Amino acid sequence: MSKISDRQLEEILQRCDITEIIAGYIPLKKAGRNFKALCPFHHEKTPSFVVNPDKQIFHCFGCGAGGNVFSFIMKNERMDFPEAVKLLADKVGVRIVTETEKEAGAKHSVSIILYKLNELAAWYFQQNLLKASEAKKARDYLIKRGISKESVSDFRIGFAPDLWDGLLTFLRSKRINDNLLFKSGLVIKNAQDRIYDRFRNRIIFPIFNAQAKIVGFGGRTIDVSGDAAEQHQDKGPKYINSPETDIYIKSKNLYGFNFSKRFVQQEEYCIVVEGYLDFIVPYQAKVKNLVASLGTAFTHEHVRLLKRYTNNVVIVFDSDEAGQGAALRSLNLLIEEEMNVKIADLRKGFDPDSYVRKYGAEEFLNRVKAAKTLFDYKLDLLLLKFDKESPEGKAQIAGMMLETIGRFKNAILRTTYIKKLSEALSIAEETLIFELKKINPSTQFFGKTGKSASFPKVYKKTKAAEKMLISLMLENGEFIEQLKEKMHYSEFTDPTVRKIAMYLYQSSKDVQPAAILKNLNDEEVSSFICNLLVSDSGVNDRKKSFDDCIRKVKIDGMQLKLDEIQKQIKNAKQTAEELKKLLKDYHCLKKEQRFYEKGKKKAGQKSC
Numbered sequence: 001m002s003k004i005s006d007r008q009l010e011e012i013l014q015r016c017d018i019t020e021i022i023a024g025y026i027p028l029k030k031a032g033r034n035f036k037a038l039c040p041f042h043h044e045k046t047p048s049f050v051v052n053p054d055k056q057i058f059h060c061f062g063c064g065a066g067g068n069v070f071s072f073i074m075k076n077e078r079m080d081f082p083e084a085v086k087l088l089a090d091k092v093g094v095r096i097v098t099e100t101e102k103e104a105g106a107k108h109s110v111s112i113i114l115y116k117l118n119e120l121a122a123w124y125f126q127q128n129l130l131k132a133s134e135a136k137k138a139r140d141y142l143i144k145r146g147i148s149k150e151s152v153s154d155f156r157i158g159f160a161p162d163l164w165d166g167l168l169t170f171l172r173s174k175r176i177n178d179n180l181l182f183k184s185g186l187v188i189k190n191a192q193d194r195i196y197d198r199f200r201n202r203i204i205f206p207i208f209n210a211q212a213k214i215v216g217f218g219g220r221t222i223d224v225s226g227d228a229a230e231q232h233q234d235k236g237p238k239y240i241n242s243p244e245t246d247i248y249i250k251s252k253n254l255y256g257f258n259f260s261k262r263f264v265q266q267e268e269y270c271i272v273v274e275g276y277l278d279f280i281v282p283y284q285a286k287v288k289n290l291v292a293s294l295g296t297a298f299t300h301e302h303v304r305l306l307k308r309y310t311n312n313v314v315i316v317f318d319s320d321e322a323g324q325g326a327a328l329r330s331l332n333l334l335i336e337e338e339m340n341v342k343i344a345d346l347r348k349g350f351d352p353d354s355y356v357r358k359y360g361a362e363e364f365l366n367r368v369k370a371a372k373t374l375f376d377y378k379l380d381l382l383l384l385k386f387d388k389e390s391p392e393g394k395a396q397i398a399g400m401m402l403e404t405i406g407r408f409k410n411a412i413l414r415t416t417y418i419k420k421l422s423e424a425l426s427i428a429e430e431t432l433i434f435e436l437k438k439i440n441p442s443t444q445f446f447g448k449t450g451k452s453a454s455f456p457k458v459y460k461k462t463k464a465a466e467k468m469l470i471s472l473m474l475e476n477g478e479f480i481e482q483l484k485e486k487m488h489y490s491e492f493t494d495p496t497v498r499k500i501a502m503y504l505y506q507s508s509k510d511v512q513p514a515a516i517l518k519n520l521n522d523e524e525v526s527s528f529i530c531n532l533l534v535s536d537s538g539v540n541d542r543k544k545s546f547d548d549c550i551r552k553v554k555i556d557g558m559q560l561k562l563d564e565i566q567k568q569i570k571n572a573k574q575t576a577e578e579l580k581k582l583l584k585d586y587h588c589l590k591k592e593q594r595f596y597e598k599g600k601k602k603a604g605q606k607s608c
C-alpha cells in the first residue's frame with residue numbers, strides 16, 4: 001500500500017472512538033474522565049493503562065507505551081502503519097484509495113492468477129508424488145528421511161517427473177497462456193524462445209508466504225549421497241528455487257512462517273534454520289517456533305516481519321558454516337535492528353534435520369537453549385583462531401570484536417560488552433573505547449568508562465521544568481505564543497522536548513495533541529506526550545509555574561554555557577586576546593544568571 005492522504009487519516013480518526021476500539025480488545029473501567037485497564041503490553045496486577053477519551057490517546061505508566069488509536073492497533077495487532085490504517089478504515093467504513101487504482105488493479109489481477117497457477121502446479125506435483133510409479137524413489141527417500149505422511153500433506157511436498165514438458169503440458173491443458181507460465185517462473189525460455197519445465201526429476205517443496213499462499217517452489221535432487229551429487233552435471237545443483245516473480249520476493253519471505261508464526265509468538269523466540277528439511281523435520285517433532293532462511297541473508301523486511309512476533313532470535317548454524325565470517329556478518333543487520341541474537345552450535349557434520357533425526361527434538365532444544373550471545377560466540381571463535389597472548393593476536397581479536405560491538409544501538413549493551421572484552425583480553429576499557437571511537441566517532445557509553453556518559457548535574461531538574469512548559473503549552477495555546485517570545489526552542493536541553501517545542505512554535509495556538517502524535521511520528525515523542533496528557537500536572541497557579549519554569553531552564557542553560565567557558569579557560573590554549581573575551585563573556589553571563597536567580601529580571605531582556 002502506498003501513501004494514504006492526510007485527509008483520509010483525518011477522516012478515520014474522526015470516525016474512530018479510541019475507547020470503543022480499545023474496549024473491543026480489553027475490558028476498560030471508568031476512572032474519572034479516563035478509563036483504566038490492565039496493560040495488554042506488559043504483565044501487571046494493578047491497572048496502569050489509561051485511555052483518555054477527550055484527547056483520544058492511551059498511555060501506560062508501567063511500560064511507557066502510548067499513542068493514538070493507530071499506535072494501539074499497530075502495537076496490539078503487530079501491524080505496520082498502513083495495515084493498521086486499513087484495519088481501522090474497514091471498521092469505520094472509510095474507503096482507502098491508493099496508488100493509481102488502475103495500475104494496482106492490473107498488478108493485483110496478475111498476482112491472483114499467479115497464485116492460482118501455483119496452486120495448480122502444487123496439485124500436479126503432489127499427485128505425481130503420491131501416484132506416479134517413477135516417483136517411488138522420491139517416496140522412498142522421504143520415508144528414509146523420516147518425513148511423515150502428515151508432513152507431506154501439510155507442507156504439500158510433491159515430485160516433478162523427469163520430463164521437459166510435464167508441468168508445461170498440464171498447465172497448457174488448463175488453457176494457461178505461455179506468457180503467464182513464463183511470468184510464474186515455473187518454466188524457462190531457451191535461446192529459441194521455446195519454454196520448458198524448470199523443475200525436473202526433483203522433490204518439490206512449495207514456498208508459502210506468511211498468509212499461507214504458495215509463491216514459489218524449491219526442488220531437491222533425490223539420489224544424493226553427500227557432496228558428490230553437487231558435482232553431478234546432469235542433475236545440477238542439490239537445490240534449485242523459483243526465481244523472483246510478482247508474488248515471490250525473496251527479501252520479504254521466510255520459509256515456514258505461515259505455519260510457525262503463532263508458535264513463535266507463544267514461545268517468545270524464533271529459531272532460524274537454513275533449508276526446507278531443517279524446518280520440516282524439527283516442526284513435525286513438535287519444535288514449531290522456527291523459520292528457514294533458504295540461504296538468503298537477512299533483510300530489513302525479514303526483520304520487520306519477525307519483529308511483529310518476537311525480538312528474540314536463535315540462529316542454528318550448520319557446524320561447517322559456523323566458523324565462516326560471512327555467516328556471522330549476515331547477522332549484523334539483526335543487531336542493528338536491535339534484535340536479541342543468539343547462536344546455537346550443533347555437533348560437527350550435523351544440520352537441524354539430521355540432528356533431530358539422530359538425537360531427537362529434546363536434545364535439539366537443549367542445544368538451542370544453550371545458545372550463546374553473538375558476542376560470546378564470536379569471541380570464543382576468535383580466541384581459538386588467534387593467540388591472545390601476542391600483541392598482534394590481541395589487536396586482531398579486539399578489532400573484530402569492536403566491529404560487532406559498534407553495531408549495538410543500546411549504549412548499556414555496548415558498555416557491558418566493552419567491559420567483558422576488556423577482561424577477556426586484559427586491555428583497558430578506555431583503550432577499547434578509544435579504538436571504537438575511531439571506527440564510529442559518535443558512539444556513546446554509560447558509566448565511568450565513557451566521558452560523554454556523565455550528564456550535567458542540572459539535567460534532571462531542568463528536564464522537569466522543560467516538561468512542565470510543554471504540558472502548559474498543550475493545555476493552553478496562549479502559552480505557546482508567550483514562550484515563543486521568551487525562549488528559542490534550541491534552548492531546551494532534552495531532544496524530545498526540543499522536537500515538540502519546535503513543532504508547537506510552528507503550529508497554530510489551538511494545536512491538538514492527536515495532531516502532534518500524527519505529525520511527529522516518533523515513539524519517544526508520543527510516549528512523552530501521552531504521559532503528560534493523562535497525568536494531572538498538579539499546578540494551581542499556572543502563570544507563576546510558567547515563569548518559574550522558564551527561569552529554571554534559562555538559568556540551567558546559562559550554567560551549561562558557563563561550565564563550557566570555564567573549561568576553555570582552563571585549557572589555556574588561547575591567545576591573550578581570546579582569553580580576555582572569554583572572561584568577559586563569563587562575567588556577563590554570570591551577571592545575567594544572577595539576575596534570573598533573584599527573579600528581578602523579566603525573561604527575554606539582555607543585560608550585556
Ligand SMILES: [Zn+2]
Pocket residue numbers: 039040041042049060061062063064065
Ligand atoms: Zn504497559
